[in-house]
Amino acid sequence: MSTIHTKRIGPIGGYGRPRNDVELMIREKKAERRETGGDDNKSRVGEVVGVVGGREIRAPRVARGGAVELPRTYAPQEHRERVKKIQARVREWIDLGKQTKMCTARPGWMTVSPRHAQYKKVMFTVEVDLTDILELDEDNKILRVEPSVNILQILDYLLPRGYTLPVLPELDELTVGGLVNGYGIESSSHKYGLFNDICSGFELVLPNAQLVNLGPEDPIFHTVPWSFGTVGFLTAIDLQVIPAQPYVRLKYIPVYSMRECAELWTHEQTKQVPVEFIEGMMYGPNEGVVMLGDFAEAPGPNEQVVHLNTWYKPYFYKHAKEFIDRRQEGTEVIPLRQYYQRHNRSIFWSLEDQIPVCHHWLFRLLLGWILPPRVAFLKLIESDSVTNFYEEKYVMQDFLVPLNCMLETMEICEKEIAVYPLWLCPHIMFNTGRYQGKIRAPQGTEKEGEYAHYVDVAAVGPPRVTHPFDMTKAMRTVEGYLRKVGGYQGNYSYTYQTREEYRQMFDHTLYDEVRKTTGAAEAFPESYDKVARKNQWKKQAGTR
Numbered sequence: 001m002s003t004i005h006t007k008r009i010g011p012i013g014g015y016g017r018p019r020n021d022v023e024l025m026i027r028e029k030k031a032e033r034r035e036t037g038g039d040d041n042k043s044r045v046g047e048v049v050g051v052v053g054g055r056e057i058r059a060p061r062v063a064r065g066g067a068v069e070l071p072r073t074y075a076p077q078e079h080r081e082r083v084k085k086i087q088a089r090v091r092e093w094i095d096l097g098k099q100t101k102m103c104t105a106r107p108g109w110m111t112v113s114p115r116h117a118q119y120k121k122v123m124f125t126v127e128v129d130l131t132d133i134l135e136l137d138e139d140n141k142i143l144r145v146e147p148s149v150n151i152l153q154i155l156d157y158l159l160p161r162g163y164t165l166p167v168l169p170e171l172d173e174l175t176v177g178g179l180v181n182g183y184g185i186e187s188s189s190h191k192y193g194l195f196n197d198i199c200s201g202f203e204l205v206l207p208n209a210q211l212v213n214l215g216p217e218d219p220i221f222h223t224v225p226w227s228f229g230t231v232g233f234l235t236a237i238d239l240q241v242i243p244a245q246p247y248v249r250l251k252y253i254p255v256y257s258m259r260e261c262a263e264l265w266t267h268e269q270t271k272q273v274p275v276e277f278i279e280g281m282m283y284g285p286n287e288g289v290v291m292l293g294d295f296a297e298a299p300g301p302n303e304q305v306v307h308l309n310t311w312y313k314p315y316f317y318k319h320a321k322e323f324i325d326r327r328q329e330g331t332e333v334i335p336l337r338q339y340y341q342r343h344n345r346s347i348f349w350s351l352e353d354q355i356p357v358c359h360h361w362l363f364r365l366l367l368g369w370i371l372p373p374r375v376a377f378l379k380l381i382e383s384d385s386v387t388n389f390y391e392e393k394y395v396m397q398d399f400l401v402p403l404n405c406m407l408e409t410m411e412i413c414e415k416e417i418a419v420y421p422l423w424l425c426p427h428i429m430f431n432t433g434r435y436q437g438k439i440r441a442p443q444g445t446e447k448e449g450e451y452a453h454y455v456d457v458a459a460v461g462p463p464r465v466t467h468p469f470d471m472t473k474a475m476r477t478v479e480g481y482l483r484k485v486g487g488y489q490g491n492y493s494y495t496y497q498t499r500e501e502y503r504q505m506f507d508h509t510l511y512d513e514v515r516k517t518t519g520a521a522e523a524f525p526e527s528y529d530k531v532a533r534k535n536q537w538k539k540q541a542g543t544r
């Protein structure tokens, strides 16, 4: 039987005292959070506090309001053994005669994506439950992680060490594997590109069960992003890290038309030396806010630190809207961790569609501390009628367009879907030279390393068009526009395109070639089959 050895960190037992080391540690963490004003940059969350059966145990994270997350086991030294099990399972698939295609065993309800992944019921599933941070190489500024590591783990690990990811998406639950195999973006993507652009290496189990380490010099490397797990099983990722500063100084600039927004945005994004973070939200065709941020070492003499995410405060998108209501620009200094998590509590603005009373001050005061609800939990308990509502009456789409199409894209969104707020996020698309993956070399680029400016216009919410809304018709209109201007659809949600149209949008040349030579075409479905709307109707499939 395994024994628990914990580091003794204070008095145990007696009335009102903690009953054991773990409880004591939890209380200390709560106290630490109070002392640091909720600023986890200053706390030591995640430190190793004990050993269970030879495995290190990290301190549990104390969430807002004192809710405690269960500790995860921390055993990076066992990575190789875990990968061997994945290889063994792939060999099993080969020995059984490759009867069906393969996919990861992660259930559809566990992902952040609205898809329910019906295909998992009929495919050969492979458990890829790899949740450890493996190594931080400070000399080369590389963080090596397993694919099921999520954003919250990365925040807890990197920020106290003075580092961050150049592109660190906003939701705690997003996983590195999902962000690499799908796509990931953040308000710094105009400097560093998409999430896959900050990756310098992938460890992958190929369909013949061979384990390979890939870098940008290898063609397979370039086919993993946007593949949705249809090239191989990803088992480790090398991510670049950069030094972080403790705060972000954020300027809020109200805008009063889409044109004004697009003009200001283009000016800021294409500056020789742009700010570190650019983000926008349009609350309607005639009101929006553009936010410009930079790292800061400390607040200035007359500046207050604003704790955005304290549980009883209004959610970030409501907070930002106050600058429009006051018709006034403003600047705030925000702890870095809280900046990254600004959309987490309200899952952008989708919380209000799930819990309509979430804005009431009493709700926030009494129950705000339990937020955000886990997306996985919400999906698990989702009833059929709610699923139908999301499938037919709720838009969740990202449209990635060349920057010069920003205004037109917002206008098309207004005409076809009228979903607000519209989220705006800048990014660049790279020419990757000899091996170009699903993203085509952007227009105007010739050599490797050159890039073009893009913007992600994201719609999450119920459509408010005045005419009767038809999801398929509206989406197909926008998709047609994207193909025309060299844009892309985010694809964590659904595509309504035909296979031919999808292939027109995403370049399949290298993808097809690699899948043929590695055997992936036989082992995995095409990415289109995972994201096509026609394959996802829950009603058709009958069950979840």
Ligand SMILES: Cc1cc2nc3c(=O)[nH]c(=O)nc-3n(C[C@H](O)[C@H](O)[C@H](O)COP(=O)(O)OP(=O)(O)OC[C@H]3O[C@@H](n4cnc5c(N)ncnc54)[C@H](O)[C@@H]3O)c2cc1C
Pocket: 104, 106, 110, 111, 112, 113, 114, 128, 147, 148, 169, 170, 171, 173, 174, 175, 176, 177, 178, 179, 181, 182, 183, 184, 185, 186, 227, 228, 229, 230, 232, 233, 234, 235, 347, 348, 350, 396, 460, 492, 530
């Ligand atoms: C409400 C909402 C908000 C969002 N906000 C953001 C945001 O702020 N920033 C952002 O960048 N994105 C955001 N996204 C989109 C998000 O990027 C995608 O959903 C992304 O794919 C990550 O989700 P996930 O970690 O749940 O991955 P999953 O959906 O689990 O995985 C994505 C794909 O990768 C494959 N995959 C995962 N791991 C492996 C592996 N180890 N080997 C092989 N294949 C694998 C899966 O099979 C799947 O096809 C948001 C999505 C929603 C719905």
